[in-house]
Amino acid sequence: MNCLLLTSTTKEIMLIIDNISYIHQDKEVLFTHLNFSLRQGAKAALIGNNGAGKSTLLKLIAGLHTPNTGQIRSVESPYYIPQILDQYQDKTVAEALQVAHKLHAFYEILAGNASEEHMLMLDDDWSLEERCHDAFTRWDLKGVNLNDKMATLSGGQKSRVFLAGIHIHQAKFIIMDEPSNHLDNQGRQLLYAYIEQTAATLLIVSHDRTLLNLLDTMYELSKEGIKTYGGNYDFYAEQKDAERNALGDHIQAMEKDLRKAKEKERAVAERQQKLDARGKKKQEKAGVARIMMNTLRNNAENSSAKSKQVHSNKTNNIGEELSSLRMQRADIDKMKFGFERTSLHQGKVLFELTHVNHQYEAQAVWSDKLNLKITSGERIALKGKNGSGKTTFIRLLLGALTPATGSIFRTAIETVYIDQDYSLLNDALSVYEQAEDFNDGALQEHDIKIRLDRFLFNKESWNKSVAALSGGERMRLALCCLTISNNAPELLVLDEPTNNLDIQNIEILTAAIQQYQGTLLVVSHDAYFLNQIAITREIELVGSSS
Structure with missing residues (x-):
């Protein structure tokens, strides 16, 4: 665990991410100078596109990875529920929940072997077995025993085992990575009820928008860092729609400006050509000396080039800004689905x-x-x-x-x-x-x-x-x-x-x-x-x- 505990002067804050950077082993920079904090009792989501680094950030907070720069400080050690559970296949349920050694000590003491080693291992946690039973009942893990191999459980049962661990460990700070992925409707309802009722601090990565609507803060992770949206997912979606609409309006305005700039650039060029041609005819008619005509022509060309460059620069600048704005559009706005209409009549x-x-x-x-x-x-x-x-x-x-x-x-x-x-x-x-x-x-x-x-x-x-x-x-x-x-x-x-x-x-x-x-x-x-x-x-x- 590489998280540092916060001092009592910052009791209202559960977690501080201070200027952290992380670089993958393949040298890919995932994020740099990341900063945010999580208040105690918050129910927050970490959202963002695939590849933004959400799961990696949770592992950093859990102490499974170490940031390249910066610090992660928390009041409580977090209880971590991972997305991928296959790494626990060879473990028993008790081993996956990290209570096997304590339970062994508990049973040895009950059998009369109250050695100092067993007493130290149990650490006065006499209610552990009862909490395990209550947690398994709460998460409807009928027929699942602490000595069962994780490999014998379904995906939904494995998820429920780790959710039961919240109560077994009496966790006050929980981070979850896609906790509803393998849960059926009944399992999801249990998870939703827990989220609504708990006073613990939650930080959750999820694409389950029903779950996200139970949370009070959205942290959006992207290459630009973390942006905070107060409110649940529906409120976040409204804010993103407003941003998207504003961006669309801005793009339309810039497209209009670009058309006008190009028209003006073309009109100025055409007008200059006419002026140059008219001036040349006047000079020839007036019998201006060749050397003077060359001087006048060079001056006219320099003036024309400067005018052209000014309008060209303006057009290019608008074009570059427009290209940058288009890059910011949501990917879904760029798609054209165009599914064909089927030939079957309704009700067949x-x-x-x-x-x-x-x-x-x-x-x-x-x-x-x-x-x-x-x-x-x-x-x-x-x-x-x-x-x-x-x-x-x-x-x-x-x-x-x-x-x-x-x-x-x-x-x-x-x-x-x-x-x-x-x-x-x-x-x-x-x-x-x-x-x-x-x-x-x-x-x-x-x-x-x-x-x-x-x-x-x-x-x-x-x-x-x-x-x-x-x-x-x-x-x-x-x-x-x-x-x-x-x-x-x-x-x-x-x-x-x-x-x-x-x-x-x-x-x-x-x-x-x-x-x-x-x-x-x-x-x-x-x-x-x-x-x-x-x-x-x-x-x-x-x-x-x-």
Whole structure:
């Protein structure tokens, strides 16, 4: 732990980030001279685009990394909940929670082995076992034991284990990195309730906008540093919209100024040419000596050049400022989705499930057989707890599985299924090759590259391997490919599409889906996202073990 404890004179402040800089091992400068503070009892979010350094900053605060310059000072040692939990696979639950040694000492003392070593290890923490039990009950960790291996738990259970650690360690300062990523709706509700009720200081990195609306401060991290917005996410979004609108107005005004400057530059040049030509004729008619004519011509040319340079400088300055302003525009404003309208009429039956169920090892997936229809134009959210069979439902619907009981009627339609990993993309291809692979409409090479550029893939990334793309980049490439394809899918199936995306990329995805006019089936625990894409119907699945 490299955080320094604050003195009592700054008791109202929980955390001070003082002029820190951090450089990755690959020499990439992530941020420099970063400064901000967090008051005690604050419930704050750290937001920003992918690559801004949010997770790294949390690790610096947690003491897992050391800043290259500056200091991090806090009143309390933070309790850290990481985003990636795979590194704990070989540990027991107790080891992952860093209570294994204390619990061992506790049990040894109860067994009569009250050695000095065990007493020192326990440190009078006689309520530890009871707190573990209470915390597991609070976070609904039924059937999970402290001696279980983390590798045997689901992603949602692992997340709940670390959330339970808040109460086990009686943490007063908690930092969390995407805590709701693997939680089902029930788990998210428990997390939201905790955030609303706690008096602890919170600093959270999250793209879950329902969660972000429970917080009171947004810290936006970018290459320019940290900018503070008081209020929850909705207030932050309003402020960003206002900034974006002001920027748009400024760009329009500068574009108008640039047009006027160019017109004036052209008019001045034309007028000067006419004056020069008229002056030359007068001089020739008046019989002015050649040497004098050369002198007059040079003076006129120098005067003309100076005037031209003045207007050229003005035009260039406006152009440079305009280019700088355009660079500040949000990436989503630069995109053109242009999804084709599907040919299906509204209300046509696409699927009909009659008495459908499936089995794994003779165990039925759902408590009741499924009887339902899906018609064209619907926007459906597929809901259910973790393990309720949502992925099985999709695979049955798309014909990848055969139901154990019942039947499924399917209309022949064009379907695109986008899972959490965007595996409709081919990792063996380059970005350009992947786009070309969807080119059903015989677009020319330059047209494909224009569309790639609209989705933020510039010429430096056209030869980049698809396998090397981040989650947000894979999502943008998938959307780009759908706009390149000449055939709009009649059915678009999305499985947890916002997982592992930052807010910027979620907004891009949301804007694309809002423009899509076909039938939509979405698996998501993100209530904010579902509301934005105008879901019209919910299908709730209940697993047989629920």
